[in-house]
Amino acid sequence: MKLTLDKTLSLVAISVIGVLGTLPAHAALKDEAYEIVNIEDFDLKGTLKDTQRGYGMGINANGEMVGVSKGRKKLRDEDVDDGIIDVEDGIAPEEQISYSVDQSILANNFTFVAQANGASGEWTPEFDAIGGETPPDASPANSVDAIYYAIDDAGTKVGTVSAPEQKLEYTGTNENQEFWYYRDFELRGVAKKADGTEITLVPPYTTYTYKPDTTDAKEVNVGGWSVAADINQNQLIAGYASTAISKYGAERIDACFAEGVTLPLDICVQANQFPSGTGGRNIQYQTRAYVWQLDASGGVTGTELPLGLEAPADSEIVYTAQGLGVNGNGVVAGRSDNYRDGDTDDRRIDAGYWVKETNNEGVEKYVFKPVPFPDRQYYNTIAYDVNDDGLLIGAYDRYLEGYLRTKFFTLDINNPAAGIKTPNDFYGRLSDLSSTPRDINNQGMVVGWIDITHDKETARPKSGFLYNSATEEFIDLNKVLTCESKGLEADGNGGWQRHDVLVTDGTGTEFSYKADIRVVDATSIAEDGTIVGTAFVRKPRYQVDENGDLVLENGQPVFELNANGQPLTSLLPRAVVLKPSNGAICTYVDPDDDNAPYERKGAAGWAWLTLLPLLWLRRRFGVK
Numbered sequence: 149m150k151l152t153l154d155k156t157l158s159l160v161a162i163s164v165i166g167v168l169g170t171l172p173a174h175a176a177l178k179d180e181a182y183e184i185v186n187i188e189d190f191d192l193k194g195t196l197k198d199t200q201r202g203y204g205m206g207i208n209a210n211g212e213m214v215g216v217s218k219g220r221k222k223l224r225d226e227d228v229d230d231g232i233i234d235v236e237d238g239i240a241p242e243e244q245i246s247y248s249v250d251q252s253i254l255a256n257n258f259t260f261v262a263q264a265n266g267a268s269g270e271w272t273p274e275f276d277a278i279g280g281e282t283p284p285d286a287s288p289a290n291s292v293d294a295i296y297y298a299i300d301d302a303g304t305k306v307g308t309v310s311a312p313e314q315k316l317e318y319t320g321t322n323e324n325q326e327f328w329y330y331r332d333f334e335l336r337g338v339a340k341k342a343d344g345t346e347i348t349l350v351p352p353y354t355t356y357t358y359k360p361d362t363t364d365a366k367e368v369n370v371g372g373w374s375v376a377a378d379i380n381q382n383q384l385i386a387g388y389a390s391t392a393i394s395k396y397g398a399e400r401i402d403a404c405f406a407e408g409v410t411l412p413l414d415i416c417v418q419a420n421q422f423p424s425g426t427g428g429r430n431i432q433y434q435t436r437a438y439v440w441q442l443d444a445s446g447g448v449t450g451t452e453l454p455l456g457l458e459a460p461a462d463s464e465i466v467y468t469a470q471g472l473g474v475n476g477n478g479v480v481a482g483r484s485d486n487y488r489d490g491d492t493d494d495r496r497i498d499a500g501y502w503v504k505e506t507n508n509e510g511v512e513k514y515v516f517k518p519v520p521f522p523d524r525q526y527y528n529t530i531a532y533d534v535n536d537d538g539l540l541i542g543a544y545d546r547y548l549e550g551y552l553r554t555k556f557f558t559l560d561i562n563n564p565a566a567g568i569k570t571p572n573d574f575y576g577r578l579s580d581l582s583s584t585p586r587d588i589n590n591q592g593m594v595v596g597w598i599d600i601t602h603d604k605e606t607a608r609p610k611s612g613f614l615y616n617s618a619t620e621e622f623i624d625l626n627k628v629l630t631c632e633s634k635g636l637e638a639d640g641n642g643g644w645q646r647h648d649v650l651v652t653d654g655t656g657t658e659f660s661y662k663a664d665i666r667v668v669d670a671t672s673i674a675e676d677g678t679i680v681g682t683a684f685v686r687k688p689r690y691q692v693d694e695n696g697d698l699v700l701e702n703g704q705p706v707f708e709l710n711a712n713g714q715p716l717t718s719l720l721p722r723a724v725v726l727k728p729s730n731g732a733i734c735t736y737v738d739p740d741d742d743n744a745p746y747e748r749k750g751a752a753g754w755a756w757l758t759l760l761p762l763l764w765l766r767r768r769f770g771v772k
């Protein structure tokens with residue numbers, strides 16, 4: 149976490165208890181209301197124009213939020229020419245992102261900022277370019293993928309960018325193709341200061357040296373990768389970076405020089421950088437946790453953090469460590485390859501933290517401290533953040549009631565021998581509800597997401613949560629919202645009802661559907677109690693043809709209807725901002741809560757998980 153601040157995405161975060169500091173000492177979380185403040189006309193101002201999905205990532209003490217928009221709307225040139233400019237009323241088809249060196253590269257992540265007193269309006273997302281990124285409506289289309297993870301009180305934002313698209317003249321056999329397409333790198337950490345200055349965090353390893361037996365060595369740009377996941381108030385950035393190429397990655401580059409290969413070198417490298425059909429990339433790297441210290445002049449000093457084990461110098465194994473959060477004292481939370489309990493036959497990527505210690509030569513260096521787990525039946529462990537008092541948060545997987553579930557834990561790094569603590573969430577015992585923390589502040593307030601049903605075989609809906617580590621109170625944020633924050637309006641008889649949203653499609657027919665807003669993830673919390681994250685909003689769906697294009701009548705899209713002639717609806721993720729409220733907690737019970745009509749279940753998915761500043765590892769380890 150930061151000195152007084154936020155954190156990083158879906159593992160970004162800041163502080164939440166500041167709000168409680170303004171409340172009476174006896175106040176319980178369940179008795180204090182929260183209000184969604186970025187509502188407008190029963191909808192959320194939670195994504196950029198011409199995109200459909202938005203995610204709140206981090207917030208600072210000055211009311212500045214960073215976020216990411218995804219899902220560029222799919223509109224043909226002729227649609228725009230014919231006046232199809234705004235399809236905000238419903239869910240339009242999205243651009244299908246493919247990875248091919250034969251097609252122009254379309255990026256699908258767009259960074260934005262929103263402020264309590266923004267120039268475009270209160271909490272209105274404003275596109276904020278990094279790395280040469282262009283807005284969603286730009287022509288030609290944007291080719292730079294960018295994500296913000298965190299922002300400090302000085303307004304410095306950190307995240308990742310890809311390089312912009314480059315072209316090479318096509319020399320293949322396809323008569324209809326003019327160019328090949330590639331990027332110099334796919335993932336690079338970046339910091340953007342309040343004055344707009346960008347600082348690129350170049351990883352130690354970016355170039356592979358091809359050394360054949362019969363010719364001179366050749367330098368090959370492979371880009372490497374780096375991620376800036378968090379920043380504290382001292383301008384110390386935590387993340388990770390490539391330090392060497394994997395053996396398999398080197399073999400893939402060598403293959404680009406093989407006899408009979410006709411692809412230009414840059415194109416052959418790019419083809420291996422893109423995700424394959426199984427979701428992984430052929431070029432992998434040795435990856436180490438890293439910190440970068442920014443200075444007042446715009447300079448940056450990077451430091452590699454050690455692994456949790458001693459890796460043999462000649463090993464062909466890919467070892468990984470990632471820094472994901474940092475507190476005001478420079479302690480870094482994350483995970484690293486490690487021998488569980490010192491057993492060299494049980495290597496895992498385990499949750500841990502890096503602290504500075506003075507060695508026998510009087511030199512202060514970072515050392516890795518693994519989180520101590522009670523036994524070896526704790527899997528896929530990870531630490532996301534640590535506050536200035538040394539309270540670390542993370543998650544592990546464990547079999548509960550016969551199913552592998554994810555549980556949130558805390559650890560006091562000042563007394564690690566006391567072991568981890570797993571909150572009992574909504575019960576007085578350990579439940580099988582999965583939960584993951586995103587951020588912790590200096591008062592020990594934690595935000596994240598949790599399951600809200602006990603379904604065994606189907607996907608479970610989720611809610612954002614707030615947890616007080618001091619009192620062990622654990623609440624579903626949707627249970628403490630004001631009625632207006634749920635899409636409700638006064639019914640004129642002293643009660644509440646869902647607002648009817650009126651929409652008209654290309655047929656000229658007016659339809660209505662019920663407004664619905666639900667907080668599904670809390671990612672960052674400020675000291676004044678402001679929380680940002682992701683909420684689902686209900687929207688009607690537009691019809692598409694067999695090509696996936698909008699069906700138009702009178703130059704406007706047409707809604708999908710059910711058998712009763714009412715619009716089919718789905719849920720879309722949008723960035724959400726919550727603030728403590730003096731209003732009343734809503735007690736209205738919606739009769740349709742358990743049987744919402746005309747909803748395509750799960751259509752919105754849990755896509756924001758892909759925004760976590762993690763590299764999902766292809767390898768799996770055996771466990772004892």
